[in-house]
Amino acid sequence: MRVQLDKERFVSTMKEQAEIGGTENGGLHRLALSDEDKAVRDWFTEQLEQLGLDVRVDAFGNMFARRSGTDPSADPVMIGSHLDSQPYGGIYDGALGVISVLELLRTLDDEGIETAHPIEIVNWTNEEGSRFQPAMQGSGVWAGAHDIEEEYAKTDEDGTSLEEELERIGYKGDVPAEPQDDYEAYLELHVEQGPYLEENGKDVGVVTGIVGFNWGAITYYGEADHSGPTPMHYRKDALVAAADVITQIRRIPSTLGDRTVGTVGYIDAKPNSINIIPEEVTFTWGFRDPNDEIIEEAVDRVLMEAETAAEREGVDWEWEQRMDVSSVDFSEKCVDAVQSAADDLGYDSMRIFSGAGHDATHMTSVCDTSMVFAVSEDGKSHNEAEYTSWDDCYASANTLANAALDLADSA
Amino acid sequence: MRVQLDKERFVSTMKEQAEIGGTENGGLHRLALSDEDKAVRDWFTEQLEQLGLDVRVDAFGNMFARRSGTDPSADPVMIGSHLDSQPYGGIYDGALGVISVLELLRTLDDEGIETAHPIEIVNWTNEEGSRFQPAMQGSGVWAGAHDIEEEYAKTDEDGTSLEEELERIGYKGDVPAEPQDDYEAYLELHVEQGPYLEENGKDVGVVTGIVGFNWGAITYYGEADHSGPTPMHYRKDALVAAADVITQIRRIPSTLGDRTVGTVGYIDAKPNSINIIPEEVTFTWGFRDPNDEIIEEAVDRVLMEAETAAEREGVDWEWEQRMDVSSVDFSEKCVDAVQSAADDLGYDSMRIFSGAGHDATHMTSVCDTSMVFAVSEDGKSHNEAEYTSWDDCYASANTLANAALDLADSA
Numbered sequence: 161m162r163v164q165l166d167k168e169r170f171v172s173t174m175k176e177q178a179e180i181g182g183t184e185n186g187g188l189h190r191l192a193l194s195d196e197d198k199a200v201r202d203w204f205t206e207q208l209e210q211l212g213l214d215v216r217v218d219a220f221g222n223m224f225a226r227r228s229g230t231d232p233s234a235d236p237v238m239i240g241s242h243l244d245s246q247p248y249g250g251i252y253d254g255a256l257g258v259i260s261v262l263e264l265l266r267t268l269d270d271e272g273i274e275t276a277h278p279i280e281i282v283n284w285t286n287e288e289g290s291r292f293q294p295a296m297q298g299s300g301v302w303a304g305a306h307d308i309e310e311e312y313a314k315t316d317e318d319g320t321s322l323e324e325e326l327e328r329i330g331y332k333g334d335v336p337a338e339p340q341d342d343y344e345a346y347l348e349l350h351v352e353q354g355p356y357l358e359e360n361g362k363d364v365g366v367v368t369g370i371v372g373f374n375w376g377a378i379t380y381y382g383e384a385d386h387s388g389p390t391p392m393h394y395r396k397d398a399l400v401a402a403a404d405v406i407t408q409i410r411r412i413p414s415t416l417g418d419r420t421v422g423t424v425g426y427i428d429a430k431p432n433s434i435n436i437i438p439e440e441v442t443f444t445w446g447f448r449d450p451n452d453e454i455i456e457e458a459v460d461r462v463l464m465e466a467e468t469a470a471e472r473e474g475v476d477w478e479w480e481q482r483m484d485v486s487s488v489d490f491s492e493k494c495v496d497a498v499q500s501a502a503d504d505l506g507y508d509s510m511r512i513f514s515g516a517g518h519d520a521t522h523m524t525s526v527c528d529t530s531m532v533f534a535v536s537e538d539g540k541s542h543n544e545a546e547y548t549s550w551d552d553c554y555a556s557a558n559t560l561a562n563a564a565l566d567l568a569d570s571a
Numbered sequence: 572m573r574v575q576l577d578k579e580r581f582v583s584t585m586k587e588q589a590e591i592g593g594t595e596n597g598g599l600h601r602l603a604l605s606d607e608d609k610a611v612r613d614w615f616t617e618q619l620e621q622l623g624l625d626v627r628v629d630a631f632g633n634m635f636a637r638r639s640g641t642d643p644s645a646d647p648v649m650i651g652s653h654l655d656s657q658p659y660g661g662i663y664d665g666a667l668g669v670i671s672v673l674e675l676l677r678t679l680d681d682e683g684i685e686t687a688h689p690i691e692i693v694n695w696t697n698e699e700g701s702r703f704q705p706a707m708q709g710s711g712v713w714a715g716a717h718d719i720e721e722e723y724a725k726t727d728e729d730g731t732s733l734e735e736e737l738e739r740i741g742y743k744g745d746v747p748a749e750p751q752d753d754y755e756a757y758l759e760l761h762v763e764q765g766p767y768l769e770e771n772g773k774d775v776g777v778v779t780g781i782v783g784f785n786w787g788a789i790t791y792y793g794e795a796d797h798s799g800p801t802p803m804h805y806r807k808d809a810l811v812a813a814a815d816v817i818t819q820i821r822r823i824p825s826t827l828g829d830r831t832v833g834t835v836g837y838i839d840a841k842p843n844s845i846n847i848i849p850e851e852v853t854f855t856w857g858f859r860d861p862n863d864e865i866i867e868e869a870v871d872r873v874l875m876e877a878e879t880a881a882e883r884e885g886v887d888w889e890w891e892q893r894m895d896v897s898s899v900d901f902s903e904k905c906v907d908a909v910q911s912a913a914d915d916l917g918y919d920s921m922r923i924f925s926g927a928g929h930d931a932t933h934m935t936s937v938c939d940t941s942m943v944f945a946v947s948e949d950g951k952s953h954n955e956a957e958y959t960s961w962d963d964c965y966a967s968a969n970t971l972a973n974a975a976l977d978l979a980d981s982a
Contacts, residue, residue, distance in 0.1 A: 247842070290844065354800030371799065375845055386953045387834035388782065388859050389765030389926030392824050394950055399835055403817035410811045413803050423798035424810055425845045427838060431658070433701065434786055434836045434855040434893070436953055444845040448799050482845070515800030539805055542797045542847055 161569065162504060162562055163267050170263045170557060171550050177203070177243070177259055178251035187544025188251045192244040192286035192297075193221070193322065198329035200243045204258070204283060211265055217333030220308060221285035221326050222298045227265055229278040229568065235344040237275075237568045238527075239264070239560065240282030242298075242519060246290050250351075250546025252553065256534060257349040258283050260557035264564065275568035277344050284519045285331075292322045294483065299519035301337050303526050308337055343527035345494050345567045348520045349560040350531060351548050355539030356512055363507035363555045365533030366498045370514040370521050371419065372487035373448040374455050377426075378405065378466050381476040384431060384439035396474045399429050399438035404469035405462065409445055412461050419513065420449045422458060450487050450513045487513075488521055494530030494567065501562035502532075507555050532560045572980065573915060573973055574678050581674045581968060582961050588614070588654070588670055589662035598955025599662045603655040603697035603708075604632070604733065609740035611654045615669070615694060622676055628744030631719060632696035632737050633709045638676055640689040640979065646755040648686075648979045649938075650675070650971065651693030653709075653930060657701050661762075661957025663964065667945060668760040669694050671968035675975065686979035688755050695930045696742075703733045705894065710930035712748050714937050719748055754938035756905050756978045759931045760971040761942060762959050766950030767923055774918040774966045776944030777909045781925040781932050782830065783898035784859040785866045788837075789816065789877050792887040795842060795850035807885045810840050810849035815880035816873065820856055823872050830924065831860045833869060855893070861924045863897050898924075899932055905941030905978065912973035913943075918966050943971045 180203060181196030183189050190196040201223065205215045213225040226236060241257025261281045268275070284302075289295025292314045300306040312323035326332040357365050382398035406424045413420035427443040447458040463479060470477045495511075502509040512533060514520075523529045534556035537547045591614060592607030594600050601607040612634065616626045624636040637647060652668025672692045679686070695713075700706025703725045711717040723734035737743040768776050793809035817835045824831035838854040858869040874890060881888045906922075913920040923944060925931075934940045945967035948958045 289846070295846070352800060353797045354802065355805055356802075373799065383951075384954045385951060386764045386927055387836055387857050388784065388832065388928065389763060389947075389952075390832065390950055391765065391767075391830075391926075392821075392832055394766055397821070397834075399817060399838065400821045403814040403821075403835075406810060406814035407818060410803075410808070410814075419802075421799065421801065421803055423808075423846075423848055424814075425798055425847050425849060426843050427810065427840050428843075429838050432837050432839075434857055435700070435706070435834075436836050437834055438836060439954075446798050446845055515802075516797055517799065536800075539801055540794075540796060541800070543795045543850075 161565060163565060165263045165267050165557055165561055167554050170554060173259050173263060174553065177255050183248055183544060185544040187248050188245040189248050190245040191247060191291040192288060193325035193329055197244055201331055204243060207262055211269060216335050217331055218335040218337040219333055220298050220301045220337035221331040222302055222337060223283040224280055226278050226280040229275050231276040234277040235342045236278035236280045237344045237564055238280045238282055238346045239564050241348050241350055242284045242287035244286055244288050246288050246542045248544050249542055250544060252351045252546055252548045253541050254287055256351060256553055260349050260560050263557065264561040275565065277568040279564060279568050287519055291316045296517055296519050296522060299522040303522035304338065305522050339526055346520065346523040346527050346529045347494065347560060347564050348518060348531045349556050350518055350533060351541060352533040352536040353541035354515045354536060357533060357535045358537060360510055362510045364502050364509045364559045365512040366495060366502060366509050367490060367514050367531035367533055368495055368511050369450065369487060369489040370517060371448040371450050372452045372455050373446060373485050374459050375444060375446045375483040376479055376481045377442055377444045378477060378479045379440065379442040380470065382439055385437045387435050387437055390437060395437055397437050398441040398475055401469040401473040401475050402441040402443050405466050408465040409462060412458055416458055417449055417451065417454045420454055420458065422447045448515060452486050485517065488524045490530040491528035494528045497563040497566045498530050498532055498559060501559045501566060505558055505562060507559060532556050572976060574976060576674045576678050576968055576972055578965050581965060584670050584674060585964065588666050594659055594955060596955045598659050599656040600659050601656040602658060602702040603699060604736035604740055608655055612742055615654060618673055622680060627746050628742055629746040629748040630744055631709050631712045631748035632742040633713055633748060634694040635691055637689050637691040640686050642687040645688040646753045647689035647691045648755045648975055649691045649693055649757045650975050652759050652761055653695045653698035655697055655699050657699050657953045659955050660953055661955060663762045663957055663959050664952050665698055667762060667964055671760050671971050674968065675972040686976065688979040690975060690979050698930055702727045707928055707930050707933060710933040714933035715749065716933050750937055757931065757934040757938050757940045758905065758971060758975050759929060759942045760967050761929055761944060762952060763944040763947040764952035765926045765947065768944060768946045769948060771921055773921045775913050775920045775970045776923040777906060777913060777920050778901065778925050778942035778944050779906050779922050780861065780898060780900040781928060782859040782861050783863045783866050784857060784896050785870050786855060786857045786894040787890055787892045788853055788855045789888060789890045790851065790853040793850050796848045798846050798848055801848060806848055808848050809852040809886055812880040812884040812886050813852040813854050816876050819876040820873060823869055827869055828860055828865050831865055831869065833858045859926060861898050896928065899935045901941040902939035905939045908974040908977045909941050909943055909970060912970045912977060916969055916973060918970060943967050
């Protein structure tokens with residue numbers, strides 16, 4: 161059985177959600193557990209209740225609604241993503257994967273389609289990790305990767321705890337934040353956030369896994385001297401050592417693999433005054449690759465470069481690991497379902513490894529999992545310029561819908 | 572005629588001032604026009620009034636007191652420095668040059684010494700330039716290098732204007748902030764803030780001039796993409812371009828001169844998130860050298876490196892000049908007076924070019940000028956570890972005192 165979503169309604173629902181926290185420049189500013197997040201959650205609840213579904217909110221604010229199946233012994237197929245956004249992010253990242261499922265549920269009702277397995281829609285709390293860390297927090301708690309009390313205690317920049325905010329917006333639910341049932345499968349549609357689909361002229365991506373990543377931070381301790389009378393050979397400049405390593409992190413991926421990436425996203429210098437030699441500089445590293453061994457090698461090389469830079473500049477240093485997440489391979493059953501859906505619908509697809517983490521990462525520990533990727537123009541995301549055409553949104557949503565139907569009807 | 576200051580009283584006065592805004596670690600936190608600055612100004616006024624001197628405060632808060640000379644037609648010799656400090660700076664930077672003069676005035680009274688020329692003590696407003704920019708602001712206004720209304724309007728980080736703060740602490744005086752008389756000479760004692768005196772085993776420095784400097788800032792504009800799925804060859808990373816230039820600024824001085832220094836003291840990255848490729852990075856440059864042509868060449872090279880880094884990384888960029896101050900040569904007459912004083916007192920001295928700017932920079936446009944340098948151990952300054960032994964403080968103060976007496980008795 162194949163379905164086609166109502167394209168006009170699908171686009172209109174996408175636009176509707178994009179107004180909640182929408183920015184002047186056509187982006188989205190809907191930080192986890194903010195007033196805007198509450199507004200979109202209220203709106204989402206209303207849409208589900210209009211379909212006659214009960215909305216279940218767990219103790220971490222994750223939201224679920226289940227459409228019954230015909231087979232009482234069949235485990236549910238979960239589909240969804242997240243409705244929170246990056247600060248001044250795009251309107252597709254996360255939302256596309258939730259709205260597509262909402263539209264699927266509407267279409268199933270419209271067409272009176274029943275499935276053997278229940279279909280469960282999910283909106284995960286705080287996937288983005290920009291207001292509270294880490295990213296993929298709600299799915300991580302739910303899947304047992306994080307301790308809920310530790311995550312409750314996480315604070316934003318203003319020192320407000322996540323738990324306080326959950327309570328304030330009324331989304332700290334009564335259901336335990338953990339699986340109450342076995343699950344048949346988990347599917348998630350997301351924008352690619354990279355350029356590979358567009359570069360290869362594809363309509364949709366069949367995601368076979370997610371790269372691992374390693375995040376850490378290095379701090380150099382130099383000496384804060386006056387920038388005028390201190391001769392160059394007396395200096396212990398923490399920023400020069402940091403700059404040395406930053407240029408190396410640009411280079412390291414090119415020596416390791418064609419999917420390896422390395423980034424320094426954050427830097428903080430003290431005292432940060434034009435007239436004082438920097439005393440203390442902290443900066444982060446982030447490496448990703450489908451192959452965990454390559455990531456390990458990248459980190460080894462950074463630490464080697466960091467030591468060399470420290471000796472060269474005569475500064476002390478230390479480092480800390482911040483995250484170390486192994487790459488995951490999706491289940492063949494789910495990948496095949498996505499591939500078949502794309503093929504049957506006549507979409508030109510390619511197999512792709514996700515360069516970013518997703519809630520699906522955590523779901524692989526719960527049940528069979530795969531993802532569908534939508535084309536990201538220019539590979540842009542996490543900013544207001546993020547763009548996916550409605551045609552590409554629709555193609556990926558139909559692929560998701562039919563892959564889910566396939567899994568929900570499987571024996 | 573030669574004088575020797577009272578060493579015990581001199582040290583005790585140095586310690587007394589160091590308690591006003593003193594820090595736990597033995598440093599000084601006495602930012603311009605802060606409550607601590609008001610307190611030290613009040614204390615300073617009291618000391619001068621106890622000597623029977625009238626304290627004159629000008630419209631920019633610069634403080635003067637004049638001890639009469641015997642020759643009614645002789646122009647005053649001005650001596651002094653500044654009582655404000657860096658944030659968590661040292662107790663010598665500035666204060667040593669004011670306290671030495673206070674002790675000289677006391678000694679002249681004690682010993683009943685009269686001079687032909689009046690001797691005028693000065694405490695300049697905001698030499699440090701850390702709370703309000705630029706540095707050497709009070710002397711710059713007074714000498715006509717800056718417009719007073721523009722400088723009044725400068726604000727600190729909290730948005731408070733300099734004029735408001737002058738009024739709040741009661742140090743916006745009635746006297747115009749400009750020379751009311753001709754001056755015979757200006758002398759200033761300051762800690763070297765560099766290692767040359769100590770390296771060469773000298774007691775005091777005879778300062779022959781001040782290096783010029785050029786400050787500017789470069790901003791790179793890249794693209795803020797997700798650090799995971801964006802392949803390395805798609806990136807326009809503003810921080811990588813900045814790091815490239817920072818490493819070059821470490822190298823450029825070594826290709827230009829033995830007194831050339833180059834520093835990046837400030838860097839700011841946006842959005843500064845571990846998971847986002849930096850979109851916009853601003854950093855500063857600062858170059859100093861006794862030779863203005865070398866400074867010009869250093870700036871040319873930085874801009875060339877900046878363009879190369881921009882092309883390499885595919886980012887846009889712009890730059891701005893922030894300060895461009897020519898080097899100055901002190902007057903032979905004043906340099907000779909300092910040299911003779913050091914020689915007569917039996918101090919081992921060396922001629923030295925100042926690596927930092929001082930109020931004396933601006934005074935060269937008003938009258939003959941020179942400076943005395945005190946040994947800075949390890950060349951440290953602008954932090955709490957700044958240190959000059961009492962013996963070295965005393966040697967430099969006696970040198971200043973006798974050089975001033977020499978000039979004040981000259982025909």
